[in-house]
Amino acid sequence: MDFLKMSDITPVQLGEILALSAKLKAEYKSGAINHLLEHKTLAMIFSKPSTRTRVSFETAMTQLGGHAIFLDTSVSQVSRGETWHDTGLALGSMVDAIMARVHAHSVLTELAAGSPAPVISGLSALEHPCQILADLLTIQECAKPLSGGKLAYVGDCANNVANSLLVGCAMAGMDVSLIGPASKKPSEEYLNLARSFGTRVEFTADAKAGLAGADVVYTDTWLSMGDQADEKSVLSLFLPCQVNAKLMSHAKKDAIFMHCLPAHRGQEVSAEVLDGPQSVVGQQASNRLHAQKGLLVWLLAK
Ligand code: CP
Ligand code: NVA
Numbered sequence: 001m002d003f004l005k006m007s008d009i010t011p012v013q014l015g016e017i018l019a020l021s022a023k024l025k026a027e028y029k030s031g032a033i034n035h036l037l038e039h040k041t042l043a044m045i046f047s048k049p050s051t052r053t054r055v056s057f058e059t060a061m062t063q064l065g066g067h068a069i070f071l072d073t074s075v076s077q078v079s080r081g082e083t084w085h086d087t088g089l090a091l092g093s094m095v096d097a098i099m100a101r102v103h104a105h106s107v108l109t110e111l112a113a114g115s116p117a118p119v120i121s122g123l124s125a126l127e128h129p130c131q132i133l134a135d136l137l138t139i140q141e142c143a144k145p146l147s148g149g150k151l152a153y154v155g156d157c158a159n160n161v162a163n164s165l166l167v168g169c170a171m172a173g174m175d176v177s178l179i180g181p182a183s184k185k186p187s188e189e190y191l192n193l194a195r196s197f198g199t200r201v202e203f204t205a206d207a208k209a210g211l212a213g214a215d216v217v218y219t220d221t222w223l224s225m226g227d228q229a230d231e232k233s234v235l236s237l238f239l240p241c242q243v244n245a246k247l248m249s250h251a252k253k254d255a256i257f258m259h260c261l262p263a264h265r266g267q268e269v270s271a272e273v274l275d276g277p278q279s280v281v282g283q284q285a286s287n288r289l290h291a292q293k294g295l296l297v298w299l300l301a302k
Contacts, residue, residue: 002112002119003295004105006129006167007193013298014136014171021137021287021294028063028290035065036297042066043091044122045100047073047107048225052261053122053130056288057099060296063289069095073102088114096300103226118299125226128160131260132168133291135218138284142256144215147173152214152251154179154241155268157186157203161220161260170194170201177210178203181237207241211250217278218258219243219268235267244270248278256280 002008009017027034042061044054054070061068073079078087084107091098092115100111101122112119121129140146151169153162157178166186169176176194178186178201185203194201204210211217222238223229248257257269257279265271273279 001299002108003129003299004108004112004119004121004124005127006132006164006171008129011171011173011197014133014168017133017291017294017298018137018140019294020298021133021291022140024293024297025137025287025290028293034063037061037064037066037096037300040064040066040096040300041094042068042296043071043095043098044068045071045073045076045087045091045098045102045111046122047100047102048123050101050122052285052288053099053101056292057122057296059289060292064293064296066096083114084110085114087111088119089116091115092117092119097296120295120299123160125224126160127164128260129164129168130288130292130295131161132164133295134284134287135165135258135260136168136172137287137291137294138258138280139216139256141283141287142280144256149173149215150175150177150213151216151218152177152179152211153218153220154207154210154243154247155219155238156180156184156222156224158184159220159224162186163190165218166190166194166201167197170197170199173197173199175200176202177214179205179207179210180241181205183237207247208250211247214251214255216258217243217248217251217255220260221262221264222268238268242268242270243273245272245276248273254278258284261285 088111105124105126157180
């Protein structure tokens with residue numbers, strides 16, 4: 001099976017991956033060596049920059065006794081016109097799984113259609129599901145309830161992180177408020193998908209109302225990789241959405257602040273919040289490693 005979108009897994013499977021990630025993390029922290037993926041190889045294709053995704057997947061494979069191969073699209077045969085289907089066919093017949101970070105989501109589905117091995121999204125313009133595994137693991141560790149809790153996401157509510165977060169949090173039993181300018185509303189398809197899991201899901205331009213009762217406040221860049229927009233107009237559109245101390249004060253007193261990173265201090269988040277006591281962004285980034293391990297073991301053990 002592939003993991004290209006949050007909805008590729010069920011809420012029960014999400015729970016299994018999170019439990020496995022937490023178990024592997026605890027074992028790793030206690031010094032145990034877990035070569036669960038010995039002799040397994042992961043191909044990692046990148047058409048966009050990355051720091052956390054590349055390093056977390058490669059380190060996960062190393063620590064689990066396997067191996068990862070980095071492929072930059074610009075120096076692979078796709079740059080000369082080979083189709084993503086044929087790339088998937090060739091790579092997937094040699095490696096045990098493929099992880100890819102690409103522009104259009106259709107590239108992932110084409111790659112997966114050709115590949116006999118599972119394909120994992122390392123981010124596309126539509127979703128960033130692996131990020132959300134690490135995010136849910138982090139929220140759990142902060143003793144915040146997943147089921148019955150509330151996450152408020154502020155900013156570009158139509159981007160990849162927002163889409164995956166919306167669905168992932170709803171699957172985990174959380175209420176979700178998405179707060180942003182009307183032109184950055186999530187699609188009806190994503191809102192309806194999230195609502196199908198039975199929690200309260202809303203999109204609002206009213207930050208104060210949306211943040212009320214939030215256990216988690218989350219933001220992401222206002223301009224995603226590959227977005228074509230004039231920076232000045234983006235800044236003026238989103239400035240009221242900056243997560244700063246005043247905005248944080250509308251959430252629960254003990255709310256945590258999260259960001260998938262990389263962050264732009266002074267834009268979507270003020271430095272005082274990003275570096276402040278409510279911020280868990282360091283723990284969140286390090287959990288990419290443990291969540292990737294949980295996902296890889298869950299997928300490849302099947
Ligand atoms: N959060 C995230 O995916 O980071 P990178 O772009 O550094 O991989
Ligand atoms: N929305 C961001 C996430 C980066 C990890 C982007 O796509 O650039």
